[in-house]
Amino acid sequence: MASLLLQEVLLDDGRAPRPLRADLRVRDGRIEALRRRPSEPALAPLQGEEVVRGGLVTPPLAEPHVHLDAALLAPRAPNHSGTLREGIANWARLRPTLTAQDLRERARRTVALYRGWGCLSIRTHVDTGSAVAVDALLALRQELAAEGTTLQVVAFPQEGILRAAGRQAAWARAVEAGCDAVGAIPHYERTAQEGHDSVRLAFDLAARLGLQVDLHCDETDDPDSRFLEQACALALDRDLGRRVVAGHCTSLHSQPNPYAAKVCALVAESQVQVVCNPLDNVVLQGRYDGYPRRRGLTRVDELWAAGACVGIGHDSVMDPWYPLGTANLVDAASMAVHVGHLTGRDQLARAVRTLWTDNHRCFGGPPPIAEGGPCRALWWEPEDPVEILRLRPAPRVLA
Ligand SMILES: [Zn+2]
Known part of the structure; x- marks a missing residue:
């Protein structure tokens, strides 16, 4: 230059x-x-x-939560209902058809969009149900490093770890192939007990390999989905808080206020980072509500007030769950301030500064x-x- x-x-x-x-x-x-x-x-x-x-x-901006393996796929399988359920079904249909070249091309195009908006560090989740996707994104991580973009890969079991035979093995294989963080999706397991078991398995595997933990945590309107408190307790017991991310945490929105106050304090004490994904969650949550319709964003203001570290992710760029998206993280921050009532002067500034401050947490800081x-x-x-x-x-x- x-x-x-x-x-x-x-x-x-x-x-x-x-x-x-x-x-x-x-x-x-x-x-x-x-x-x-x-x-x-x-x-x-x-x-x-x-x-x-x-x-x-x-x-630079940092993206703490996106799915590059599914990015730009929306036109290939339009989601007619706009629901999470149809998104999962469409993704399950597309997944076996994906090739390494297709994955690489779409991921590269999406990363170029991110770079155009000033984002040089990206944490992607990869569905461990596709070994092709895992290998493609791990290979891309190396290519991008040489070009000045940091990519982290989270082993994300989209369809759970314990729901069916073979899923745990595929998830563990993906982690051992060289992922940076271990994922889980406890609210999607068959029972609450299996959800809790899956969180423990993720912490155990991460500890054994010295990796970070990044959960899709409580992405539901069900107030009985309470895996965030478990993640915080495990992080405290094992002194791992700064290496743990809990993504979405939308059930917190719907939980009773006294319980939510306890959990927000626990998040702060454990130093687990909550990453909200307002673009996806404002359209995917509240689908069973009719009217009035809940907003489905986690409690960003109350987490901040409790002293917790909150990140803001874009989550989806034209994928089976969210057909819009530009890879501009400022769009995600904008949605967060609208949906989360964060329009106080200091809250507005904090939301946008999050993109170049707290969003770097999983990368070791700005x-x-x-x-x-x-x-x-x-x-x-x-x-x-x-x-x-x-x-x-x-x-x-x-x-
Ligand atoms: Zn996600």
Whole structure:
């Protein structure tokens, strides 16, 4: 990259409590110079150097929850009812027809969409019912690393671990093939007891191989689906909290308030991260309700108030469950603030900052923005994160 001077930008490195004013020079993929303004002298432009003035510099966005194996498949099997049930049926029909080349092409196209919106770290779930999909995404992880995109792969048993013979073996084989995290889908197992057994199996396997845990947890309107508390208790007992993600957690929406208060406190204490997926859940939940119709998003405001770490995932990009989606995480944050009543000034800013702060948790935190280090950062024309949420501009990728 030719030399680029960013003058008087607001720098939010995703780590410091407050953004600071700074000049930065970026050259050959590195941050050659960083001056805090006004306490340090300004950087003067070099001859012929491109200069950008003002705006906001942040870490890249991170996607904590998507399904690249199913991405872009919606046109091949339209979901006529729009329901989760039909999505699962359509996916089950398509899955045996998928080839490694098809998987690779669709995943690559989707990753390119993410990159265009400034997202350079992606955690994908892969259905362990398809060895072809598992192998294709693990191979892609290596290719993308060489191109500056971090991919993590979660072994996700879409149809459960204990529901039928052979599923546990396929799931374990996928994990051992080299996945980064172990998944489970306890609310989809046949009984609550088998759901609890599946969570324990996931923690055991992750511990044995030194991997992270990432559950599809309580993605239902059923208030009796209570696997989040189990995940938190296991994380506490085994001191694993920062290595555990619980995705969706939509039953929390429908649970009695005293119980939900206990669980939110437990999530905070255990340091398990809850990742909400508002685009999918606002259309997939509440399908049995008639009217009034629940929103189906987990309790983001109450989790925040309890001190918990919450991520925001896009979940689906034109897949059997959600036919829309652009791979722009700001869309997901926008849906979260609408559905979750997060339109207070600080809540709006927090929702969009989540994309470059807490969404990096499973990747080890946002990449540092420091003089002399590699440059993995974004430049946004608006200085105010809330304006990013309102206008949804594409950032300039400085990496
Ligand atoms: Zn998912």
